Amino acid sequence: MRDLGVFAEVAPSETPASQLASAKGVIISGGPASVYDPGSPHIDPRLLRLGAPVLGICYGQQLMAHLLGGQVEKGERGEYGFAQLDLRARDLQAEDSLFRGIAGPQQVWMSHRDLVAAPPPGFQVVASTPTCRVAAMSAPDRRLYGVQFHPEVVHTPSGREILSNFVFGICGCVRDWNPAGQIESLEAQIRETAAGRNVFFFVSGGVDSTVAFTLCLKSLGSQRVHGAYVDTGLMRQGETDFVRANFAALGASGFQVVDAAPQFLPALEQAIEPEHKRRVIGEEFVRVQQRILETEHFLDGNWILGQGTIYPDTIESGGTAKADLIKTHHNRVAGIQKIIDEGRLIEPLSSFYKDEVRALGRQLGISSALLDRHPFPGPGLAIRCLCGAVEAPPVKSKDGWELPIRSVGVQGDSRTYRAVLAIDDFPSSMEEAALLVNRNEGVNRVVVAVRAAARISEMRAHPARLTRQRLARLRHADAVVRRLSHDSGFDSQVWQFPVVLIPFGTADCPDSVVLRPIDSVDGMTASVVRAPEELLQRTAAELCRLEGVAGVFYDVTNKPPATIEWE
Numbered sequence: 291m292r293d294l295g296v297f298a299e300v301a302p303s304e305t306p307a308s309q310l311a312s313a314k315g316v317i318i319s320g321g322p323a324s325v326y327d328p329g330s331p332h333i334d335p336r337l338l339r340l341g342a343p344v345l346g347i348c349y350g351q352q353l354m355a356h357l358l359g360g361q362v363e364k365g366e367r368g369e370y371g372f373a374q375l376d377l378r379a380r381d382l383q384a385e386d387s388l389f390r391g392i393a394g395p396q397q398v399w400m401s402h403r404d405l406v407a408a409p410p411p412g413f414q415v416v417a418s419t420p421t422c423r424v425a426a427m428s429a430p431d432r433r434l435y436g437v438q439f440h441p442e443v444v445h446t447p448s449g450r451e452i453l454s455n456f457v458f459g460i461c462g463c464v465r466d467w468n469p470a471g472q473i474e475s476l477e478a479q480i481r482e483t484a485a486g487r488n489v490f491f492f493v494s495g496g497v498d499s500t501v502a503f504t505l506c507l508k509s510l511g512s513q514r515v516h517g518a519y520v521d522t523g524l525m526r527q528g529e530t531d532f533v534r535a536n537f538a539a540l541g542a543s544g545f546q547v548v549d550a551a552p553q554f555l556p557a558l559e560q561a562i563e564p565e566h567k568r569r570v571i572g573e574e575f576v577r578v579q580q581r582i583l584e585t586e587h588f589l590d591g592n593w594i595l596g597q598g599t600i601y602p603d604t605i606e607s608g609g610t611a612k613a614d615l616i617k618t619h620h621n622r623v624a625g626i627q628k629i630i631d632e633g634r635l636i637e638p639l640s641s642f643y644k645d646e647v648r649a650l651g652r653q654l655g656i657s658s659a660l661l662d663r664h665p666f667p668g669p670g671l672a673i674r675c676l677c678g679a680v681e682a683p684p685v686k687s688k689d690g691w692e693l694p695i696r697s698v699g700v701q702g703d704s705r706t707y708r709a710v711l712a713i714d715d716f717p718s719s720m721e722e723a724a725l726l727v728n729r730n731e732g733v734n735r736v737v738v739a740v741r742a743a744a745r746i747s748e749m750r751a752h753p754a755r756l757t758r759q760r761l762a763r764l765r766h767a768d769a770v771v772r773r774l775s776h777d778s779g780f781d782s783q784v785w786q787f788p789v790v791l792i793p794f795g796t797a798d799c800p801d802s803v804v805l806r807p808i809d810s811v812d813g814m815t816a817s818v819v820r821a822p823e824e825l826l827q828r829t830a831a832e833l834c835r836l837e838g839v840a841g842v843f844y845d846v847t848n849k850p851p852a853t854i855e856w857e
Contacts, residue, residue: 291317292646294450295465296457307336315343315461318350320440324364324404325349325356333357343433343460345388348402351427351436358410358434364403371724371848373400373419375426375439386430388437389416389448390455398425398439398446399815401701401850405438433460443815445848469646470653476638477509483594483636484510490588491517491596492579495533496666498639499598501651504540505638506596508654515596516544516588520578522571523551524670524761527769536660550578558756562677564698564707564857567756571669594634601643643812664786665813673857675756675764678793682751689713689726692733694751695792697856699734700849708734712746716846720818723846735845735852737804741830742841744796749840752800754793760801763838764791767803770836774829775807775821784819785810790856795840802841803833808854816849 291298301310303318310316316337323330331349335357338344346354352362375396377389384390398419406424409415413434417426426437435456441449457463480489489506493499506515517537521530530547537545557574561567583589639647644665651661667673682694690713699706711733717723723736739746754760768789775781790804805826810816821829821844830842845852 291453291457292467292469292643294454294457295467296463297467303331303333305334307334307340310337310342311340313342314463315345315457316340317456318344318346318353320348320350320401322403323349325352325362326364326404338432338434341433343456344435345456346434346436347442348438348440349404351424351438352404352406354434354436355406355408355410355413355424355427358413360406360410360413361408362404363407371400371728371851372445372721373398373421373425373439375417375419377417378415384430385459386433388426388428388435388452388455388460390459392448392451396446396448398441398449399443400439402438406436435460440815444811445815445817469642470649473505473650473653476505476650480506480509480636480638484514487591488514488516488593489596489636490583490593491515491598492575493517493519493533493537494598494666494668495519495529495536496598496668497644497651497661497663498600498647500536500540500656500660501647501654502596502598502637502639503537503542504651504654504656506636507540507542512541512543515542516586517542518546518548518582520548520550520575522554522575522670522672524554524571524672526666526671526772527765536657539657548578548582550574553578555756555758555761558672561672561756562679564673567672567677567857568669571672594636596636596638598639599637600639600647601641643814645812664781664784667855671761671764671768672756673855674768674788674790675760676790676792676856677754677756678751679753680751681753684712684746684749684751686747687711687730689730690736691746692730693737693746693792693794695794697735697852699852701734701851705853706734706851708732710735710737712737712739712843714739716820716844720846720848723818724848724851727847727851735847735856737843737845737847740805740826740842740844741834742802743799743834744840749795749802752793752795754800759838760791763801763836764789764803766836767791767833767839770832771805771829774825774832778822778825780807780821780825784808785813785816786854788855790845792843792856795838799838799840801838802843803839804843804845804856805829806845806854806856808849810849810854813854816854818846818848 356362375398405422409424409427413427413429415424416428419425422438428435441452491503519533554574557570561570648661684691684693690711693710693712695710696707709732716738726736771789784807788806791801794802807819808816809819833842
């Protein structure tokens with residue numbers, strides 16, 4: 291809605307209808323629950339009788355159908371990724387049609403388990419897909435609408451038009467929101483929250499923390515805003531020097547670089563599972579933070595902590611009452627939570643998406659060299675260097691090889707942790723890659739074998755830890771990929787390009803590298819970007835010459851069903 295220029299607020303699903311009576315329209319969002327599950331999110335049924343337009347998306351459509359007498363069927367496996375939408379309504383040009391001005395078959399994005407088998411009385415079926423009869427339904431006379439697919443993601447090309455029809459044509463809204471126009475109110479909020487106190491940031495050098503830091507710098511002045519960059523030993527090649535130079539250019543007089551690698555790396559030696567890694571990193575980060583705060587006398591009442599947390603971090607960390615956990619955010623571990631509970635926290639960007647944060651940064655005058663950087667995870671290379679405890683061979687399946695390597699996914703809007711399917715050739719389309727995941731129940735990610743020292747059947751998963759040697763191997767591989775993609779111009783065609791090290795290879799070369807270039811707008815969904823063949827082969831050849839690297843794989847999985855990062 292905000293991309294369309296209309297102010298929107300997020301409210302708990304159980305908000306009483308009386309509190310929403312002044313809303314021009316209401317959207318019931320998607321989610322991983324089933325309407326039949328105990329404790330699943332529900333709405334005040336009176337909301338559907340208010341007279342304000344209501345749009346149900348995914349779970350929202352199912353809940354609407356369930357409450358109004360329709361039939362919702364339990365899904366066994368679900369459907370994730372692209373689908374073809376066929377419009378059925380006779381009059382799609384009516385003012386009260388979601389699909390006004392849209393004609394012909396449409397590509398849409400699905401991510402669901404349950405589905406509506408029969409709409410409620412008085413509703414018409416507006417659209418279907420080959421596997422979902424009620425892909426959209428409406429009762430225009432009651433101003434109620436539902437879609438099973440996700441119009442809010444960029445992978446539904448007509449989605450923006452559908453939402454525009456709802457917000458302007460049906461709800462009668464006007465444009466009243468511009469993220470870059472919020473700077474003055476953000477500065478006022480910062481001054482109010484700081485209440486005369488100074489602000490201390492632990493900055494990552496990425497877009498979010500830099501924009502948050504700069505906002506505070508502009509609001510409070512350089513003497514009241516201090517920052518520390520903690521080099522955990524999990525950084526990319528040249529990262530610390532880049533960050534130091536950029537903060538000097540911002541005029542940050544109170545800025546320091548802290549070398550904490552001797553603390554982080556030993557603590558991570560026994561961490562194998564992704565959640566364990568994130569927890570250890572979060573706990574060590576809090577210890578470093580505490581030491582710095584005590585050493586620099588930042589613990590007295592004159593100081594509060596600033597963070598660059600943005601809205602997707604809150605949503606995907608289960609930060610709203612009914613949100614499902616997709617990732618564990620390092621800013622939300624117990625130690626940080628204690629600081630939040632004490633009220634010593636300022637997060638000026640917590641209501642903004644990544645693209646909105648960049649818009650704010652441009653208005654603040656932050657250099658494009660920093661704003662246009664690919665996002666990099668807070669835990670650093672630790673969550674791109676996968677570990678394992680056992681030796682195991684791949685398992686042959688009807689579609690390829692199921693690797694004994696697990697990665698994080700998001701299926702049905704909830705977090706999964708499943709195996710990886712390796713295939714020999716690039717799929718003919720991204721729809722084909724999605725189908726491979728949908729029909730292989732224990733899989734949430736598909737990779738293509740680009741180059742390897744042995745056949746997949748001869749390779750093995752090996753016990754592996756987060757050692758200095760493996761981190762150096764990944765750091766070198768990442769530097770190779772960044773150099774070649776930058777020189778070729780390919781990095782400007784992608785939103786993010788994770789390079790992942792997996793403990794799968796041969797006895798002499800125990801690791802392989804996975805390339806993960808994707809395109810996205812806000813990180814909530816993402817699509818694979820195929821590198822030019824010449825660049826891919828040149829990159830794979832150089833990577834395979836690195837010590838310990840047995841092969842190169844290419845991740846061809848969209849989000850969903852896979853998350854952007856592997857852990």
